[in-house]
Amino acid sequence: MSYVPSQDLLQQLRSGNPWALGRLISRAEVGVPEARQALAEVYRSAGTAHVIGVTGVPGSGKSTLVGKLAGALRARGEKVGIVAIDPSSPYSGGAILGDRIRMSELANDPGVFIRSMATRGATGGMARAALDAVDLLDVAGFHTIILETVGVGQDEVEVAHASDTTIVVSAPGLGDEIQAIKAGVLEIADIHVVSKCDRDDANRTITDLKQMLTLGSVVGPKRAWAIPVVGVSSYTGEGIDDLLVRMTAHRAAMTDSELGRERRRRVAEFRLQKTAETLLLERFTAGAEAFAPALAVTLTGRGTDPYAAARQLIAKTIREEYSNELA
Amino acid sequence: MEQLLAMDQTPIRVLLAKVGLDGHDRGVKVVARALRDAGMDVIYSGLHRTPDEVVNTAVQEDVDVLGVSLLSGVQLTVFPKIFALLEEKGAGDLIVIAGGVMPDEDIVAIRKLGVREVLLQDTPPQAIVESIRTLVAARGAR
Numbered sequence: 001m002s003y004v005p006s007q008d009l010l011q012q013l014r015s016g017n018p019w020a021l022g023r024l025i026s027r028a029e030v031g032v033p034e035a036r037q038a039l040a041e042v043y044r045s046a047g048t049a050h051v052i053g054v055t056g057v058p059g060s061g062k063s064t065l066v067g068k069l070a071g072a073l074r075a076r077g078e079k080v081g082i083v084a085i086d087p088s089s090p091y092s093g094g095a096i097l098g099d100r101i102r103m104s105e106l107a108n109d110p111g112v113f114i115r116s117m118a119t120r121g122a123t124g125g126m127a128r129a130a131l132d133a134v135d136l137l138d139v140a141g142f143h144t145i146i147l148e149t150v151g152v153g154q155d156e157v158e159v160a161h162a163s164d165t166t167i168v169v170s171a172p173g174l175g176d177e178i179q180a181i182k183a184g185v186l187e188i189a190d191i192h193v194v195s196k197c198d199r200d201d202a203n204r205t206i207t208d209l210k211q212m213l214t215l216g217s218v219v220g221p222k223r224a225w226a227i228p229v230v231g232v233s234s235y236t237g238e239g240i241d242d243l244l245v246r247m248t249a250h251r252a253a254m255t256d257s258e259l260g261r262e263r264r265r266r267v268a269e270f271r272l273q274k275t276a277e278t279l280l281l282e283r284f285t286a287g288a289e290a291f292a293p294a295l296a297v298t299l300t301g302r303g304t305d306p307y308a309a310a311r312q313l314i315a316k317t318i319r320e321e322y323s324n325e326l327a
Numbered sequence: 328m329e330q331l332l333a334m335d336q337t338p339i340r341v342l343l344a345k346v347g348l349d350g351h352d353r354g355v356k357v358v359a360r361a362l363r364d365a366g367m368d369v370i371y372s373g374l375h376r377t378p379d380e381v382v383n384t385a386v387q388e389d390v391d392v393l394g395v396s397l398l399s400g401v402q403l404t405v406f407p408k409i410f411a412l413l414e415e416k417g418a419g420d421l422i423v424i425a426g427g428v429m430p431d432e433d434i435v436a437i438r439k440l441g442v443r444e445v446l447l448q449d450t451p452p453q454a455i456v457e458s459i460r461t462l463v464a465a466r467g468a469r
Contacts, residue, residue: 003468019417022389030337093338094363100384101373107380113387118368
């Protein structure tokens with residue numbers, strides 16, 4: 001089969017072809033240069049979907065929750081896109097992407113599109129092309145897009161800069177572990193979910209989180225959105241409807257408000273920074289290969305110093321490439 | 328072609344699927360692990376999937392290779408359905424391979440349907456890796 005141009009795929013995607021959507025996500029992930037123009041158009045026409053970030057420690061029940069949430073949104077008639085991220089092996093670069101096993105009830109529903117992604121060396125709990133995938137799903141007509149991060153530790157908070165509403169999932173029974181992450185990922189939640197709330201010890205976790213939030217509201221700055229804590233059991237279905245209500249309320253709070261405008265500006269700025277970082281790194285790596293050996297010779301002979309040589313290397317690799325952009 | 332350059336550095340994406348009532352997944356898990364350790368992105372379907380579910384997953388995940396593991400003897404029922412669905416969804420360029428245990432005459436039959444490689448129970452993991460790499464390299468950019 002011959003190579004289908006990305007512009008053609010974009011047209012097919014707009015008319016609801018899932019195969020074209022899948023293929024364009026792949027091209028974004030690979031970074032195919034031919035697809036860049038089509039993806040630029042996608043970014044410009046995206047921005048209507050409600051993007052929900054879901055994060056939490058490994059095994060907290062993120063994928064199962066996402067599956068249940070998607071089911072509930074489907075029952076309301078919404079089309080749901082899911083981008084589920086799992087870690088790549090730091091040794092082989094390979095990955096086992098197992099999130100969709102927990103969402104198997106959705107496999108035959110044409111109103112649901114699930115894409116698994118590996119981190120491929122990206123940090124922050126996300127994959128580099130995850131946001132391109134979100135935009136593509138948006139343009140393909142999915143109303144709600146759920147972005148599920150890898151199981152996180154303490155400082156993988158990027159998802160908060162990539163979503164309209166961020167849900168942090170905590171599992172009961174982690175005890176002191178909760179304390180350990182309190183300074184990091186718990187701070188980014190717009191909504192806290194305590195999963196597995198059919199378990200006896202879930203109430204304790206809910207209380208812990210509520211107390212932490214109360215303390216925050218006493219000593220911290222005044223917040224325009226009161227962060228709720230919702231107990232959910234994906235097993236019994238308890239709490240799912242409540243969570244949907246909170247999600248809708250948060251979305252409403254972000255619509256036509258200073259809070260929402262600020263959030264969207266921050267999201268855009270973050271995207272800009274991340275993209276610039278990627279470009280600089282690519283350019284620098286290529287340039288370093290070309291210019292570093294000669295500079296190293298001078299450096300070896302003590303004809304320059306590391307700081308000056310590094311400045312020269314940066315100037316050589318980056319200046320010529322981007323000097324036109326300011327014109 | 329510029330897109331070929333990008334292809335080379337990209338992990339091959341593979342969907343490994345168990346279809347029907349077959350509950351034997353030891354083999355497919357070994358294969359999943361071997362492919363992961365060879366640097367591939369592996370999506371495992373879990374047990375008891377239907378051909379519809381498998382094809383929908385393959386399309387959404389846009390995998391390079393779909394590997395179907397069968398130890399229940401239903402290959403002559405499953406593969407015609409899978410190929411018909413792939414065609415219907417425009418995913419005719421997907422590389423389909425089979426693994427497990429099956430009679431020689433069935434292997435001939437499913438190869439005729441379009442199965443590109445049949446890797447039976449005693450295939451060394453490295454041979455599976457090589458076979459997938461060769462098939463994907465021969466297909467080229469997409």
